[in-house]
Amino acid sequence: MRRSFALATLVLALASPALSQTLRWASQGDAQTMDPHSQNESLTNQMNGQVYETLINRGKTLELVPVLATEWKQVAPTRWRVKLRPNVRFHDGSPFTAADVIFSVQRARAGTSDIGVYAAALGTPRQVDPLTLEFDLPQVNPVFEQHLTTLPIMSRAWAEKHKATEPVDFKGKSEGYASLNANGTGPFMLVSRQPDVKTVYKRNPAWWGKFEGNLQQVVYTPIASDATRTAALISGEIDFVLDPVPQDVPRLRNTPGVKVIDGPENRILFIGMDQSRDQLLYGSVKGKNPFKDVRVRRALYQAIDIEAIKTRLMRGQSLPTGGITPSPLGAYNDPAIEKRLPHDLAAARQLMADAGYADGFEVTLDCPNNRYINDEELCQTLAAMWARLKVKVRVNAMPRSLYFPKLQKLDTSMYLLGWGGSITDAETTLTPILRSRGEGGTGSWNFGGVKDARLDELAAASSREADPKKREQLVRDALRHHNEQVLHLPLHRQVIPWASRANVSVVHRADNWLEWSWITVDAKGAK
Structure with missing residues (x-):
């Protein structure tokens, strides 16, 4: 379950001088570490990126x-x-x-x-x-x-x-000096770090660059409870929320003193499956692995009612896709690569029967509960849809601080993952996500252990091809092959609303990156 905060506790955690040039902001989770090379996770990178x-x-x-x-x-x-x-x-x-x-x-x-x-x-x-x-x-x-x-x-x-x-x-689970301390060249300096409580920064007066905003101090407080985050913004206890939940967005749009800043994010959410082990770690089938059968993977895909997820769960704040890259640009805007398999429950049941799983099976789906928009709810919704195939899915939801280390140990049979950032080229999906695990970090985020010789061949060739036209063909072929083999189950790209007090001016970037040196807090509008 998500941890909830009493408002009284929240006020204490946020306690800081009520300066017009202080930004007090929050999201549902915390940075993993202050070590900039240790964890490649969006919020962690974003906070460390103000220092390093x-x-x-x-x-x-x-x-x-x-x-x-x-x-x-x-x-x-x-x-x-x-x-x-x-x-x-x-x-x-x-x-x-x-x-x-x-x-x-x-x-x-x-x-x-x-x-x-x-x-x-x-x-x-x-x-x-x-x-x-x-x-x-x-x-x-x-x-x-x-x-x-x-x-x-x-x-x-x-x-x-x-x-x-x-x-x-x-x-x-190691700790070191760089876990809690930092020394970069960036516009902000780390003042104090209390994991899962509060992290404080101050402006670097000796920064080589030019500040466009007026911030002198930044206070970040993770607030796990959606309701508490929203209440803290409305009351003025915090100035900015990175991840308001979709169901609260209409209310926030109509709240005096609050504004919503919308924008699509370069991030694809998908389901990964263990396709390497001969028997799943967390499954009921003995002696074989159902995820090795493309018919099972295709059946699970076609049992997903992605439009219902978009309208009912995401409240329209998602862009369903059959692609696997964070942005359509990664697939050169190819509509065939972006096209989803149709939602067809009858076809899905037939595929399960053909694969020998007409009576389904049991499996555990690992899921974060404080990383993506409605992440735990999304996993629960998928579990309900797959139950129609008699696939009994146990959703194992946990905070990101436990979730990512679990996946990095390959201790999973099925998982929800989001992948994205500022790079729209397919290379940063093909090499860490889709290729087989190997040296130099190749396949380092391929937590399902997918091994496909043809995909590896095409992806590796695209990584070293200098001719743009030849490389485009290699990338397209690699992505088409991935989709034909249903090596992952694509879901949607997130549409990210940010919410702030009316006196806060921010720049919404498509990689969901909040750049502090661009932020202005207007004293006239401060509460």
Whole structure:
């Protein structure tokens, strides 16, 4: 069950100076860790991304913009030269140099890193001078620039001083100095961290960049209860909610002093299934694995009434799709790849009978209860739909802090996952999600252990193809093959409403990223 907060407790947790330049905000869960390489999870990345910067980042419309790198150029098919921004300092006052980039690439490749697949794609960096690097790649990387946006830069000296030279092993429940402390070059500095209670930041007065907003302090408080989050916003106890639940959005639109900011998110939600084990860890069938049979996977897909989910559960705040990429752009807007299999319960029952499961089976569906919009409710709805196939699904819902380590240990038979972010290219879906698990982080988020030789061949080829037209064909073929084999069950892309007090101005980005340096809190409208 979701943890609920009494309003009195909430007020204490949010206690901070009522400054017009303080943003008090909330969502249903908390960041996993302050270590920027340990967990590749959206809220974690978003909070750490205010402290730790990347070489290249995203602008308001997701365009590439220079950050710690000022110039980058491909000087050979497998070599890139990057010029670094001068006169940048970490929060502890130490200078930023090429040595910190090299260290960060190496650190992000460690076995405990959750972004190893992206670090590996950058090849081997070497210093030309203190502010110039060259990256030598093992093969052509057609999305090298986009991979540069995924690597937070840490101070080598700070990490060595605090014995934090490797990422915290989050799935192993380890703790380290970087779990609760941070030292980046970004616009905000970490002041205090109380996991699952409150995290406080202050403006970095020595930031090299230019603030568009006026924030001096940011206070984040996770509030698990949907009702309590909404009540706190309406009462003015908090200024912004990242994830108002769909059923509360109409009420918030009509609440004086509150506004709703809408926008689609580059994120696909889908169901993954264990297709590697000969017998499911959490299933009733003995001696075989029903998810290895494409007829079973197709039956489960066709038993999903996605329009009912959209209208009744999501209140219209979802975009159903048959695609598996976070954005249709990843499939080159190909309508055939985006097309869903039809909802057809009779066909689904026939497929189950043909596969030898006319009487169904039992299985456990692992699900977060504080990560995606209506995530636990979505799993419960799917379980009810699959019950019509006599498939008895036990929904095992849990907080994200328990959910992701469980999946990373491959301790699952069936799971709900969302995947997305600022990169719309299919590469960041094909390599970590769809390809077989392998070295360098390949398949690191393939928690169902899917192994498909043809998909692997096409996806790997697309990762190194320099010719755009040839690469497009490879990507299309890989995605079509994935869909034909029903290797995952696609659901929908989220439409993300944000909600804030009327005096708060934010920029809604399609990757659901709240950039604090762009936020203004108007004192005239403050309660």
